[in-house]
Structures are given as structure tokens and as C-alpha cells.
Amino acid sequence: xxxxxxxxxxxxxxxxxxxxxxxxxxxxxxxxxxxxxxxxxxxxxxxxxxxxxxxxxxxxxxxxxxxxxxxxxxxxxxxxxxxxxxxxxxxxxxxxxxxxxxxxxxxxxxxxxxxxxxxxxxxxxxxxxxxxxxxxxxxxxxxxxxxxxxxxxxxxxxxxxxxxxxxxxxxxxxxxxxxxxxxxxxxxxxxxxxxxxxxxxxxxxxxxxxxxxxxxxxxxxxxxxxxxxxxxxxxxxxxxxxxxxxxxxxxxxxxxxxxxxxxxxxxxxxxxxxxxxxxxxxxxxxxxxxxxxxxxxxxxxxxxxxxxxxxxxxxxxxxxxxxxxxxxxxxxxxxxxxxxxxxxxxxxxxxxxxxxxxxxxxxxxxxxxxxxxxxxxxxxxxxxxxxxxxxxxxxxxxxxxxxxxxxxxxxxxxxxxxxxxxxxxxxxxxxxxxxxxxxxxxxxxxxxxxxxxxxxxxx
Amino acid sequence: xxxxxxxxxxxxxxxxxxxxxxxxxxxxxxxxxxxxxxxxxxxxxxxxxxxxxxxxxxxxxxxxxxxxxxxxxxxxxxxxxxxxxxxxxxxxxxxxxxxxxxxxxxxxxxxxxxxxxxxxxxxxxxxxxxxxxxxxxxxxxxxxxxxxxxxxxxxxxxxxxxxxxxxxxxxxxxxxxxxxxxxxxxxxxxxxxxxxxxxxxxxxxxxxxxxxxxxxxxxxxxxxxxxxxxxxxxxxxxxxxxxxxxxxxxxxxxxxxxxxxxxxxxxxxxxxxxxxxxxxxxxxxxxxxxxxxxxxxxxxxxxxxxxxxxxxxxxxxxxxxxxxxxxxxxxxxxxxxxxxxxxx
Numbered sequence: 001x002x003x004x005x006x007x008x009x010x011x012x013x014x015x016x017x018x019x020x021x022x023x024x025x026x027x028x029x030x031x032x033x034x035x036x037x038x039x040x041x042x043x044x045x046x047x048x049x050x051x052x053x054x055x056x057x058x059x060x061x062x063x064x065x066x067x068x069x070x071x072x073x074x075x076x077x078x079x080x081x082x083x084x085x086x087x088x089x090x091x092x093x094x095x096x097x098x099x100x101x102x103x104x105x106x107x108x109x110x111x112x113x114x115x116x117x118x119x120x121x122x123x124x125x126x127x128x129x130x131x132x133x134x135x136x137x138x139x140x141x142x143x144x145x146x147x148x149x150x151x152x153x154x155x156x157x158x159x160x161x162x163x164x165x166x167x168x169x170x171x172x173x174x175x176x177x178x179x180x181x182x183x184x185x186x187x188x189x190x191x192x193x194x195x196x197x198x199x200x201x202x203x204x205x206x207x208x209x210x211x212x213x214x215x216x217x218x219x220x221x222x223x224x225x226x227x228x229x230x231x232x233x234x235x236x237x238x239x240x241x242x243x244x245x246x247x248x249x250x251x252x253x254x255x256x257x258x259x260x261x262x263x264x265x266x267x268x269x270x271x272x273x274x275x276x277x278x279x280x281x282x283x284x285x286x287x288x289x290x291x292x293x294x295x296x297x298x299x300x301x302x303x304x305x306x307x308x309x310x311x312x313x314x315x316x317x318x319x320x321x322x323x324x325x326x327x328x329x330x331x332x333x334x335x336x337x338x339x340x341x342x343x344x345x346x347x348x349x350x351x352x353x354x355x356x357x358x359x360x361x362x363x364x365x366x367x368x369x370x371x372x373x374x375x376x377x378x379x380x381x382x383x384x385x386x387x388x389x390x391x392x393x394x395x396x397x398x399x400x401x402x403x404x405x406x407x408x409x410x411x412x413x414x415x416x417x418x419x420x421x422x423x424x425x426x427x428x429x430x431x432x433x434x435x436x437x438x439x440x441x442x443x444x445x446x447x448x449x450x451x452x453x454x455x456x457x458x459x
Numbered sequence: 460x461x462x463x464x465x466x467x468x469x470x471x472x473x474x475x476x477x478x479x480x481x482x483x484x485x486x487x488x489x490x491x492x493x494x495x496x497x498x499x500x501x502x503x504x505x506x507x508x509x510x511x512x513x514x515x516x517x518x519x520x521x522x523x524x525x526x527x528x529x530x531x532x533x534x535x536x537x538x539x540x541x542x543x544x545x546x547x548x549x550x551x552x553x554x555x556x557x558x559x560x561x562x563x564x565x566x567x568x569x570x571x572x573x574x575x576x577x578x579x580x581x582x583x584x585x586x587x588x589x590x591x592x593x594x595x596x597x598x599x600x601x602x603x604x605x606x607x608x609x610x611x612x613x614x615x616x617x618x619x620x621x622x623x624x625x626x627x628x629x630x631x632x633x634x635x636x637x638x639x640x641x642x643x644x645x646x647x648x649x650x651x652x653x654x655x656x657x658x659x660x661x662x663x664x665x666x667x668x669x670x671x672x673x674x675x676x677x678x679x680x681x682x683x684x685x686x687x688x689x690x691x692x693x694x695x696x697x698x699x700x701x702x703x704x705x706x707x708x709x710x711x712x713x714x715x716x717x718x719x720x721x722x723x724x725x726x727x728x729x730x731x732x733x734x735x736x737x738x739x740x741x742x743x744x745x746x747x748x749x750x751x752x753x754x755x756x757x758x759x760x761x762x763x764x765x766x767x768x769x770x771x772x773x774x775x776x777x778x779x780x781x782x783x784x785x786x787x788x789x790x791x792x793x794x795x796x797x798x799x800x801x802x803x
Binding site for chain 1: 541543544545546547549550553554556733734736737739741742745769772773775776777
């Protein structure tokens, strides 16, 4: 293996490759509950050319290659399940182009959410991208590729739907461009061509290394507000989602439920964030949202919390920093969740089942949901904090996650960014034709089977 | 226990109907008010029970001190009328519940009750509050706010414990008999509401205006007259204690500030709007706040002074956007004493 190390050092420079125990330890795990798996090498390329050379090397040597963004998925997707090379893309963090008029940005895939957010605020304050509720070091590329969602997902869908195009290095080393950029100097979209982006979205790095992504930007309106609608009957929440989303003036609709603090237990809170160019437009939007929920308000079965402006500031943050506080509620810094993508009408069942699972597994919980598009589906999350230093606590959270994955599938949803065991659960229920197609695509693109092996293993 | 001291006979004999006809929000004529009064006394559903915005003003308007507002709230609860949606009400009640986190300690005069506004304890400072102790938190929260929610029962249930907490864990052991109430609500609770509900108060409540007046007298040599126009946002809870209004005028005089003459002050004051939003009446809140802010701005006031922290939370940002500096009353006094504001 020494020759692989030497070759990697020649490609990226000795400062950006390591086979030392410290790095192998760090890159063997993510903040979730999955067991660590050590890589043989960690390498940080700076260019597509370097990525290409590394992929060709991995092919020649038949060494597994695991692309990694921020490493924050919590489900261990960038753990090298079969060893090999972890390809950390964080040095590929250049913001290459902002097209103000056509509202898109082209970035290298390792660009972080925080970097892009800060860059736009400083240089293009009228534009913003959809920020996920992850730490700011999460990458743009990683989040798009796992079908992430964020603060504009009600308005514009999954982050993968905001993808205009991408550049990728195939498992066999060829560099490809997907979308308008394959023909035009503009990265304006994926239509009207055959849409090949699907070869990389949701595949967890098993079909190539995405090196550049262009994503849509949206107006960053100067006036912002939020309404927090409260109910105490989970059966009502799909109607809240349906009505509020149907108006289509909000940017983000999320729900949150937790047993702590005590006043939150048993209530369902739906945050409806909206923005406008003028105060008058803001009030107009507020009134439309309120009118959509009039029936529940008149019945006194739901209503908006009377929050004075200073108390709204936390709810207007993107990303939400309160999630970080919850993540450490058990101390020890462990936090994991199952995100189930499912229809909004499944909310009551998911809510109740999540509470039951937490009680059965003896762990605390926080649940919530983010509406995707105008109510087309939701990402319902079941979050379980744990003390990383307490193995029994980790095990409790792990069991809760496993049970929750099964629950999501039983309900008719699909676990999001599923860890390897959950992937097996998904594949076990998949239509055989789909399964076969996935297998053929994978074999065609990655004949050596080097890309993130152990994930989406159909065979 | 703790029956409301409301006299049906006084109400029946009243021919003014001031409690209803003077309401700034119900817009009720004399004949309608008479009918509504009858329904209220009969314990029947009435328009006022559904539409009352709970501004407290009728407590001030009643010429006989007969507690018409407490009676309205009593009826709302008896008839199962929720001025604020049920989940919002229930959650607020849980949120403001006593936490039992009392750390008994020796206190010294003046003892200032900050109610449930820990974020404002930093304003108890300087010469005005030299040597002061403060108590603050859910266990000392006066609970009068449940009048806005049609929940007198919560006040009845929690207030005796709150009073006991203050007296037994702080004042009594320290030999202190007076409690300075930072918030109108607390003073109104201990001087009006508690007696109206037959709840005994073992200490002497002191209104913040009264306290400030005395301190300004003692510190008069230090006062540098402000020479500024100041608008006053009178809170709903000050309606419970209208006798404090002249004390506010005295403070203005002592610090050399002009209490601007404006339409929406004194008995004609407008609610800050938070409770309208709790009642899901955003349009009303927008309208009332706009009229209030227009009225303030038209006077050329440099400051808008608040005695209620909740009003400051609600209106502070909007007031500031109108070019008027929002400020708590005690901070305004600090400026007059040459002590400036915290942080500047």
C-alpha cells in the first residue's frame, strides 16, 4: 500500500494525504451512532484534475474510494465500510460564478453552506440559497446529493430539485458535465436534455465523484416574519400543512414537537416563515396565511403564538441554532435522527409512533417535519440525542433509530440518507425491476466496484 | 373560595353603562350596552364575552369600582368562552407555571419585584436603586395576565402561592415589609385584584412610580433636566391602578421632561397590541399600533417611555423605526441623573 500513498502524495502534495492513525481515526466516524470504520488513506484534492487522477489510481489498484463533503450526515455514509481512500473535498471550496440575472451559483462541491451564505450576503445581498439546518460547515455538494432540504424547501422543493447542473468524475475516470453546461457556457438548468443528474442524486457517492454543482438562488427579501401555529391534536397538523402550504406565499414550513421544556409537551408547533420586499407585502402574505387557517382559529383548536419581535429572532435564523442545543441535551455531544420522507397525511401516525419508540427504547426525543414544495411531501424527523461517552446510551439511540427506520417504511415513507443497515431495509422492499435497474447502472458506471462499497449494495 | 367581590346590585342600579359605552374597541351604543349588561348579569352568552379585547379599561371606567372587567372574565370562564385559542392558552399557562426554583436569601430594602422579566434586572442600578435587592421568576409572577385569557381560575390557584413565596422566602425573614413593584401588573394584583378575590397580601406593595418619585426627591440635586418631549405608552395594567397617573406626571416634572399631549394617552390610551395578536386579531393590532405610533410621531417626541416591559417588547422596534427612542421609565430617570443608559 506504500505505493498508493506515494502516488497520492504526488497527486495532491504530501501535506494533503495521510495514512497516520490520527487522521484515520477522525475519518473513521461521523457524529452519529454507526460503528467506526477506518480508511487506509485520507486525501484532500484541490482540483477536478487531481480527483480524476485519484480515481484512476483507485481503479488501477482496485482500492475503495469514498467521497466526503462535510461528513455530517450522521448516518455514516462517508465511513469507508471496506477501507480504502476517503476523498475529502473540503479544499474544493471555490465559488466560481454567480449569475445574478438567472439566479444561480456555480461552486466547487466542497464549498460549505456557511461560506456560500456569507459570500452572498457580502457580494450579492439580494440573493440567497436554501440553507439546511445543519452546521455551516456542511457542504453544498453533499447536501444536494443526499436530497437535502432547507429554508426554501416549501417554496422550491428538495435541494436536489434546485440543482441546475454538475460536473463529476465517473468511477472509471472520465469527467462529465450534466445539464445545460454540457452544451452552453451557462449553468441555467437541466432541461430540456435527458436528465442524467439522477445518476448521482441519492447514490451516496457510489456512481462517481461530483466536483462542481450549480444551484438555484432565490430573492433575499429584506422583510421577514414568522408565525408559530400551535395545536394540541396531531390529527389537525396535515390540515395546517395543507392549508398553509396551499397559499404558496411562505418560504419554509416546519413543525417541531418535543417533551422538553415542559410547556412544549403534547403540543405541535408549525413555524411558517415568509418574506417580502415591503412591509405591506409582508402583511398581505401574513393575512393570506392566516386566512388559510381561519377555520381552525375560529374553532379555537389552533392559533398563532403572540410573539413580540425580539422573540421571533431565533425562529428567523437560518440555520436554526436551537437544534445544536438540542443535540447536546444529554451532554456528550451525540445526536442522530431518522428523516423519513413521506406524505403529509402520515404526520399523526409518525408523531405518535416516534413518541412510543422513544419511550420503549428509554431515550428522549425531538420530532419535527419540513414541508417540501406546496405540501407534496414532508421530511419527518425523529431525533435522538445521546451521550457519546455512555455506550449504553449510544446503544439505546441506535436501537431507536433502527426501529424508526422500520416504522418509516411500514408507514409508507422512505428513510432519508439511510445508513447501510437502513439501505438494506429499503432495498429489501424495493420493486425488483427498480432493484435490477440500480444494479445494472452501478455495474455499468463502476465496473471495478470501487465507489463507496457497502452502500446501496444490491447484490 | 376567593369569590369575586362584584356587586350585582350596584351593576343593576348603574345607569351610566360606562364600562361598555366607553370601550374603545366594542363601539357599543347605550341601548345595546343595556342589553349586554342584562345578559352578563343573567350569566348568558353575550357579545361582549366574545369580542372583549381584554384591555382592562372598563375597570377604570366603572364609576363605582365594581370590577366589571373581572366579572367579564369570570363569565367567560364559566361559559367556556376562550378569548385566545385553546392550545395557545394552555401552553401559555404551562409556560408561566411556577417552577419551584426558589433560593431563599436575605434581602434588603428596597426589594424590587421584577415579576417574570429577568432580562430587565440589569436596569435596577445606579443611585435610583442603590442597595436594592431583586426577586424575579415564575415563582413570583403575579399571574394577572390570565385576565387576558379568560382564566381567573389560574389566578385564584397560583396567586396565594406567589404571595407566600415572596413573603415567606424573602421579605418576612429579612424584616422587610415593602415590595417595590417594577411592573404595573404586580402592583395592580396586590392592591386591586387580590382584595377583589379575597386574597390576603401580607406586605405593602409600592408602585414603581411612587418609589421613583421619592428617590428623585432625595436625588434632586443631581437631576439635569432632560428638556425633551416624551410620549408615554400607558399599559393595560395601569388601568387597574389609575391613581398612579398623577405620580407619572410628577416624575416627568422632576426630570424636566414634557409628557407630550397626545390623543392616545391617559384614559384614551391604546393597548400595545400583543393581546390582540394572541386573540388572533392581527388586523386590529395593526390598526391600533399604527394609530398609536402616528399619534406619537406627530408630537415630535424624542423618547417613548414604557412602564410595562411587555409593551416595550411589543412596540419598541416599531417605535424605534419611527425615529423615537423606546425606553423604560427608570432608564429615562437614570439619564436625568446623569448616569446614562447601560452600555452607553
